[in-house]
Amino acid sequence: MFKRNLAILTIAGLSCGILAPTASYADSQTKEELPQAYNVKADQDLNEVLKNMPDDYKVKDNADQYQLVKKEKDDLGFTHYTLKPKAEGYFAEAAEVKIHTDKTGKVVFVNGDLDQGKLEVKNETKINQNKAIELAFKSIEKSRDEVKNLSGKDAVQDAKIVVDEKTNRAVYALDLAYTLPEAAHWIIKVDAENGNIIEKQNVLEEASQVTGSGIGSDGQVKSPLKMTEDNGKYVLLDTTHKGKIGTMGFESFQGDSIIGTLVSNIKSFFDQDKFKAAVDAHYFTDQVYQYYKDVHNRESYDGQGSDINSYVNVPDPDTGGNWSNAAWTGAEMIYGDGDQVTENSFTAANDVIAHEITHGVTSSSADLVYKYQPGALNESFSDVFGYFVDSDDWTMGEDLYKTPNTAIRDLKDPKKYDQPDNMKDYKNYSIKYDNGGVHINSGIPNKAAYNTITKLGKEKSEQIYYRALTKYLTRQSNFSDASRALIQSAKDLYGQKDADAVKAAWNEVGVK
Incomplete structure (x- = not known):
């Protein structure tokens, strides 16, 4: 009853993997500026805030185009408003501005695409939505009929007309996600007049409940291991959270599919070697879920209690051998077994599992564009x-390796793993390499995080980072935007002294 199909996974499509590929940056326009003292008493006041921005910001002249699309009040009583420009009935594709007020309604922070000019529509809409979808699938050499999802959900996640703010042309923004015949998550833009493909990017993401235990890759017992008892079998399905946690094991290739099942055992102690990767994945996913719930009151990666499914023992789709990577596909977690000579399974490190689940947190909050500086921030x-x-420790993924003092990255010393730790060493990669160096240039904000944590401690820092990610950052935020968002978050939570410490942490890596 638990059997599910999983597509053969194309490594190139898994953009949110833990590792970079082994093989010109253009900064976003986002800025921040405090407007003149202003109080927001009603939603209608938001456009007046934009009109009161300093003269050198283009948003001031186009404030009437902006409409409120999201309003959120946080635990401190602050209200966060997201506004997007709209022209001829269509919103901008990515441009947005955020206005943040304290509990009295006073504006404390404004950020986003404040230099966005007037939004216009310079083309006609001559093709319909179905034609746009057909053209999008054609561009990736697929048809809508041949792709599918395990859940049965339509591969077309979203299809709407938006305005490309760079060209002022109406385009269809299409979000295509599927797992068969191979996992992919495509973001495609189709010109609404001539059908041209403007952009495409693969952004790869009841029985009774009992507790048991299992032995992980490190040989240690993991307990409690939350599972389900079903007809005399113990299944790695945790239903104790709002979002269920399921751990699947690879079984075999069948054509273009992988057959997988929820991992099960005849006893509640998963003590065989074949279970080690699954034990780690299941135990650590619960740990990360509980971290976000306990520390940030967030229910699952999206805050809505969505299920989290993990697939273990996933082989290299090209060679059929062991796969040394882990990834968030946009909906699920997948893990290879490593080479098993120098590496453990890629489920062996709880920080790697936290890394992948946090991609889900980001995609459902700031939704940072996965390229260049926004992607490195992601x-x-x-x-x-x-x-x-x-x-x-300060290292990422050290438990993946059997050789001591080996890891994937080091927040304290990014250079140890060939990452820059200061803007003077920023790597200007093209989009074709690692989406503009997202796994490389992340060393700079990682070092800033290390500086922040050593100045303020873990407990303050994790609240500051969570607030910045979920309240302040916008899709196109760059390193400077992140610095300002973190400074403002520190000020909101702990006051000016700690905000100054965050500012100093970023200054030390050359980000102003």
Whole structure:
């Protein structure tokens, strides 16, 4: 009853993996500036705030185009408003501005695409939505009929007309995600007039409940291991949270599919070697889920209690051999077994599992664009929360390796693993390499995080980072935007002294 299919996974499509590929940056326009003293008493006041921005910001002249799309009040009583420009009935594709007020309604922070000019629509809409979808699938050499998801959900996650703010042309913004015949998550833009493909990017993401235990990759017993008893079998399905946690094991290739099942055993002690990867994945996913729930009151990666499914023993889709990577596909977690000579399974490190789940947190909050500096921030926030879950050391993924003193990255010393730790050493990679160096340049914000944590401690820092990620950052935030968002978050939570410490932490890595 638990059997599910899983597609053969293409490594190139898994953009949110823990490792970079082995093989010109253009900064976003986002800035921040405090407007003149202003109080927001009603939603209608928000446009007046934008009109009162300093003269050198273009948003001031186009404030009437902005409409409120999201309003959120946090535990401190602050209210966070997200506004997007709209023209001829269509919103901008990515441009947005956020206005943040304290509990009295006073504006404390404004950030986002404040230099966005007037939004216009310079083309006609001549193709319909179905045609746009057909053209999008054609561009990736697929048809809508041949792709599918394990859940049965339509591969077309979203299809809407938006305005490309760079060209002022109406385009269809399509979000295509599927697991068969191979896992992929495509973001595609199709010109609404001529059908041209403007952009495409693969952004790869009841029975009774009992407790048992199991032996992980390190030979230690993991307990409690939350599982389900079903007809005399113990299944790695945890239903104790709002979002269920399921751990699947690879079985075999069948054509273009992988057959997998929820891992099960005839007893509640999973003590065989074949279970080690699954034990680690199941135990650590619960640990990370509980971290976000206990420390940040967040229910699952999306705050809505969505299920988290992990797939273990996933082989290299090209060779069929062992796969040395882990990834968030946009909906699920997948883990290879490593080479088993120098590496353990990629489920062996709780900070790696925290890293992958945090990609889900990011995609459902700031939704940082996965390229260049926003993409490096996406990777960095995953590393930083990996540290918050596993704060015994500053390294990422050290438990993956059988050789002592080996890891994937080091927040304290990024250069140890060939990452820059200061803007003077920023690597200007093209989009074709690692989405503009997202796994490389993340060393700079990682070092800033290390500086922050050593100045303020873990407990303050994790609250500051969570607030910045979920309240302040916008899709196109760059390193400077992140610095300002973190400074403001520190000020909100702890006052000016700690905000100054965060500012100093970023100054030390050359980010102003």
